[in-house]
Amino acid sequence: MKKYITPLILFCATVLTTLFAGALQQGINLLKEPFRIWEGYPFSLSIITILLGHEMGHYFASKAHRTKATLPYFIPAPSIIGTFGAFIKMKSPILTRKALIDIGAAGPLVGFFLSVAACIIGLRMSKIIPLTRGGEDFFVLGDSILFSLLVKLILGDIPAGYDVVLSPVAFAGWIGLFVTSMNLLPVGQLDGGHIAYALFGRFHSYISRTVIFLIAFLGIFYWYGWLVWALLLLFLGLDHPPVLFWENRLSLSRRIIGGVAFLIFIFTFVPAPFKF
Structure with a gap:
């Protein structure tokens, strides 16, 4: 039973913090009306489902290959999304x-499809509003190739001087796509690092270092958060431990999975995720 207690406590805490974040996103003053925290459920349910799907993809793939793995550990956080992931x-x-x-790709693939579903549902509930002209700053989310296509498909062309205010469900979907792209970076022991090492072996080391350089470049010229991410990845390590049995050849199906994961990374990557 002990192995279930910590994951369960962290999961419940993250439900509360994402409910809190979802309520704040809707402009609810929880200091005056704390019982309205439950109105944050559209965002909370969406982001928890995406994160849980991602981690359970890893978990069941691990079980299928007889690799021991823990249940998901969620990380509650006092932030705009209420969590640092899982x-x-x-x-x-x-x-x-x-x-x-299989283990590296299962999580991002499940998380990707859940995120796309949240984006499609959430964009239908989003609003197009005129931008106020007064010189004030606006907090804007960057668009990936995929998210831009979904906006155009569902909401049509956005007129000049207007922008989309995302519903909580669409915002959760955007976060899910962003998290997917970050996990698919072919660096170290990230999900993308697992896939790159399985496909390219010792060349993974060169790929990992090249990508870190590119991330640092983006951090200088596009979004400072990439510098923090690059430093964190340097701290965690850029190399990948060897597998015990190196097959001479990978099957075509596994190479296709690796290629699909790479395409998902390209279509979900956002050079400047947050800007004014």
Whole structure:
């Protein structure tokens, strides 16, 4: 039972913090009306579902390859989204490249499809409003290729001087796509790092260092948050531990999975996620 207690406590705490964040996004003053926290459920339910789907994708893929893994650990946080995400811990080594691709790609693939669903549903509930002209700053989310296509498909062309105010569900979908792209960076032991190592072996080291350089470049010229992310990845390590059994060849299906994951990364990546 002990192995369930900590994940359950963290999950419940994250439900509360994401409810809190969702209520604040709707302009609710929780100091005056604390019981209205439940009105944050559209965002909370959406982001929890996306994060849980991502981690359970990893979990079940690990089980399929007889790799020991913990249940998801959610990270509650006093932030605009109420969480710093979730993770699972591998408690035994990953044996083969096939397993590495399956485990690395399962989470992002599930999270991606759940995020797209949230975006489609949420954009239908979003509003197009005129931008106030008074010289004030506006907090704007950057668009990935995919999100721009979804906005155009669902809401049509946005007239000049107007912008989209995302519904809580659409905002959760945007966050889900952003988290997916960050996890698919082919660096270290991120999900994208697992996939890159399984596909390219020792060349992963060169890919990892090149990507860190590009992230630092983006941090200088586009969004300072990338510098923080680059430093964190440097601290965690850029290399990948070897698998125990290196197959001579990967099957075509696994190479296709790796290619699909790379395309998802390209279509969900946002050079400047947050700007004014």
